[in-house]
Amino acid sequence: MAPQRFREQFDQIQRSMPDVPLAMGPDDAAEFLYEKGVVLARDGEEARVVEDTVREHFTALAGLDAGRVRRAGPETNRSGITRIQVGDPGEGTGGDPAVAHALRSLRAFEGRAGRRLVSRNHVVSIAVNSCPGDEPVPVPRTERPNPAPADAPYDPGSAVGVLVVDTGLMADYRSYPLLAHTRGDLQVKECDDEGVLCQYVGHGTFIAGLLAAVAPNTDITVRNTLNDAGAILESEFGEKLFDAVEEGGWPDVISLSAGTSNGRTDGLLGVHAFMEELRARGTLLVAAAGNNASATPFWPAAYADLPGWEDSVLSVGALRADGEHGACFSNHGGWVKVYAPGERLTSALTGIETPVPYVYQHSTFDACRFGFGYACTCQTPRHTGLLSEPGDAPAKPDQVMFEGYAQWSGTSFATPVVAGLIASHMTAHRQTDARVARKALLAANTEYAEVRGAHVPALLPPTWRPVPVGPPDGAA
Template sequence: MTIYGKMCPATEPEEPGHTEPVPAIAGDASAGDGVRVSVVDTGLWVQATKSPDTDWLAGVTPADQDDVENVSSSAIHEYAGHGTFVAGIIRCLAPRTTIEVEGALPNGGAVFESRLCEELREALTDRSDPHLISISAGTHTRANLGLLGFEILAENLGLTDGTKGLVVAAAGNDSSDQPFYPAAFPWVVSVGALDEEGFVADYSNYGPWVDVWARGSNLVNAFPGGTYTCYEPPNKGQVRNFKHLAQWSGTSFATPIVTGAIAAQMSATGNFDDPKKALDQVEKAAPTCKDAKAGGGKHLGPL
């Protein structure tokens, strides 16, 4: 089966107005120490891990050589830097987290379900044995049926109780209450996006299947340096120039805020065996979203 889904940015990358990441780097430099995270995404633009402008990404690695993302500085392709941006947000919330990036979605727009499941299986059975798996992509399905491959994978690898490895996934950006998979699976932590005021972002999916909420609008993090020509209306053809950072919006980027918050909680409590317990602790301490559209869900992480 081919998933005609999408990455989960709501906008194309924009030139940022400043040179610091949003959210900012956590004051506790040890946050995330001992926690292993796999980012299943577009791969890693490794130059970001070596640049002094994005030094919070130092030590982040591709899962293997096939997961390195190649980007032309004269023509940055669509969805380029997505996985790097996501990894950067996790590192800002939990600076000592060990992160590997999988290149499951190099083309952004479509992928065989078998390919995505294989990358997730590799992440979960990798020698690094991740505690958390962050996925900022997904799809709606015919008749809102779940993805069979994911269901089989969850059953075979013991994902349903959240102790083998907790999957955190973006709720999608269609302004819809229809389930978006894999986020809508009950064994996945589904993340919706808030704007800077704490209201549900106008692009974010919503509904009772969305578990938690985090800021997803106008975040700033690592991005390939070079020239990007917009692919989508209303800005199609507009040329933007980047110097290692971009501003970006979407449930894609709310997702790593939640992942980073869980990682920070795990290291703070010394709990490396039960990521679900860490999530429950973070949720218990978090405020309830002030927007009724969030259905009483909790707001995790900073605005």
């Protein structure tokens, strides 16, 4: 069964996509979300093969309506993907037999073709079982960011271009000095009708602040591709990635703290065209490995392990606050190529001009939800969340006030730390190729951490302050 927080987040994302019925997969096991009743295929001949094969398969089976199989458009786009409706999406979060049978019907064709022809339409997100790993915690204005700002000047002539594809910037982000040279899209909606911060608002601003702290000589652009609860359908995501890079030109580095698993080892059909274009460019994609505490590949980060993308994609896992071991929530495995601090980092969440309230959405747990024994963010600091309590429960959700800084955890935030270290290396060594800088940085690195018994490369910013971690409150 799906874990508590996954179900809470499912409801949150479903509300942000009221016209898109969603399901949990595979088989309600809560590894990913996808659009009910719809599959994806490549444009042209492959879409026709998928449509005809599914219709023939459904005709031979009782209980499946072959008449529902039809194109759900668009016919052409830069991602080269067509949506095909294969069933009635209906209501609820349960199984989706139409999509399951549609995928099964193409197995023989895929075997002969040697590649995938059909896919679910997954939800790509910064939330649910991806990023972030917890909810933000207020930090006093007197506390310094962590990592602290590096002592390096900003030079517009040599600044490294970094694109952050995420939620938008907070309206008063320029009140945070480190973001003086940052530009991009604003968050569409920051607060609800009661003036309370919406969930995930500030995610992109927090990431930009981390980048600017680690690498001050950067020109950071933030695109609000993931404004709606930090989620977007795979069928739209590839197109939005093209939009993000084409608006200002291909940057040196892309920092992406979003993705999804899909139960496969060959990538996402909906972003494949973008990934092919990325490979042909000089841009380096630094991508979050996700927060499922799983070895299952998480895309697009796991492209770092596919032949042909080794140089153009770097996948990033998160270390706990002391930097010695992996954070409880971090994905792991051979496809995760590097780890960086990602637990309880401090950066800008909002501007400092106007304090703003936030109501916690998720309750903390009595024990680590992933079975770890240290004082992880699953358990501390304690708070009661709105979505975790039944409608008639007497407990009230906790409310806090943000006045600029926050502490936040997730592979979402280890990712811009690594992107910043690569940008800083480019500046220090007058390197103009981010992929070459990535190789040189990893080759010179001497730090390692332990993640589930494996010794892995750990990139630790010079200005990052490790925090000792002990047992949970009340434990021996």
